[in-house]
Amino acid sequence: MSAVTAPRSEKKPRPGGTLYRGYTGMxxxxxxxxxxxxxxxxxxxxxLDTALVRVSPEAYNAIMSSYKTPLMGLGEIALVGAIVFHAxxxxxxxxxxxxxxxxxYQRAMFxxxxxxxxxxxxxxxxxxxxxxxxxxxxx
Amino acid sequence: MSTVxxxxxxxxxxxxxxxxxxxxxxxxxxxxxxVLVVLIFGHLFVNMVAGEGVRGxxxxxxxxxxxxxxxxxxxxxxxxxxxxxxxxxxRTIINDYSSSPALxxxxxxxxxxxxxxxxxxxxxxxxxxxxxxxxSPEQFDLLPSFCxxx
Numbered sequence: 001m002s003a004v005t006a007p008r009s010e011k012k013p014r015p016g017g018t019l020y021r022g023y024t025g026m027x028x029x030x031x032x033x034x035x036x037x038x039x040x041x042x043x044x045x046x047x048l049d050t051a052l053v054r055v056s057p058e059a060y061n062a063i064m065s066s067y068k069t070p071l072m073g074l075g076e077i078a079l080v081g082a083i084v085f086h087a088x089x090x091x092x093x094x095x096x097x098x099x100x101x102x103x104x105y106q107r108a109m110f111x112x113x114x115x116x117x118x119x120x121x122x123x124x125x126x127x128x129x130x131x132x133x134x135x136x137x138x139x
Numbered sequence: 140m141s142t143v144x145x146x147x148x149x150x151x152x153x154x155x156x157x158x159x160x161x162x163x164x165x166x167x168x169x170x171x172x173x174v175l176v177v178l179i180f181g182h183l184f185v186n187m188v189a190g191e192g193v194r195g196x197x198x199x200x201x202x203x204x205x206x207x208x209x210x211x212x213x214x215x216x217x218x219x220x221x222x223x224x225x226x227x228x229x230r231t232i233i234n235d236y237s238s239s240p241a242l243x244x245x246x247x248x249x250x251x252x253x254x255x256x257x258x259x260x261x262x263x264x265x266x267x268x269x270x271x272x273x274x275s276p277e278q279f280d281l282l283p284s285f286c287x288x289x
Contacts, residue, residue: 033232036225036228036232037228037229037232039225040225040226040228040229043221043222043225044253044257047218047222047257047260047261048257048260050201050261050264051260051261051264053198053201053202053205053264053268054263054264054267054268056272056274056278057197057198057199057272057274057278057281057282058278058281060197060198060201061197061198061281064196064197067193067196068193068194073193076187076193080183080187083179083183087172087175087176087179087180090169090172090176091172091173091176093169094169094172094173097169098169123188124183124187124188127187127188127192128187128192128193130192131191131192131193131194134194135194
């Protein structure tokens with residue numbers, strides 16, 4: 001008696017049933033959570049540092065000078081990157097939920113999100129990198 | 140001997156009564172999200188890209204913005220929408236991962252308490268802010284240029 005083996009598909013089988021299991025659907029969900037938590041904790045700090053305008057101009061400028069150091073400059077790149085991803089993927093989620101073809105095109109929309117992320121970061125990075133270089137040079 | 144229920148008896152779905160808060164939370168995340176994309180992208184462009192970027196931000200910069208009701212309303216909306224959006228997102232994550240109901244309760248309380256405190260603090264800061272506070276003479280040049288001499 002020989003065992004019957006299922007014909008092997010050339011393509012790797014994909015888990016079906018839900019767009020949130022495996023591949024882009026799942027990884028965009030993971031990234032959305034991680035960036036969301038990071039942004040929430042920054043928001044708490046950011047409101048506290050901005051509240052220092054109510055203490056004195058000197059106190060506010062002192063906290064702002066720590067935001068202008070090269071290390072924080074790199075942190076701001078990560079922060080803006082997280083915000084831009086969370087924003088664009090959030091719009092993708094809305095389209096998945098409300099647009100009749102959203103589920104069909106969710107994978108394509110993920111790549112659109114990444115493409116727009118690259119474009120928007122390219123708009124932000126020159127200014128920020130110039131600022132970091134100026135700070136490193138002590139200018 | 141106990142009797143077994145008729146296997147194919149239909150499942151009686153009970154219609155939940157009262158406000159479906161989970162649904163409205165879900166709607167809020169999407170509605171506030173769309174508005175926040177506009178508000179935060181505008182915030183990031185004006186503060187981090189236009190002009191000098193982050194190096195241009197100081198007391199005079201903030202005072203210049205908040206001298207106008209436009210930016211006061213902009214930042215007030217961002218404050219409320221973002222904190223509630225963030226707190227509700229944290230609630231979802233806590234519900235997913237907290238290992239015990241008691242821990243979940245404590246964490247949810249911590250998240251919503253900090254959000255409430257910061258909403259009150261931020262709102263007070265925006266509405267009680269004085270762009271030209273009285274300062275010592277050596278701090279006068281930290282004020283925006285439109286402030287009258289003291």
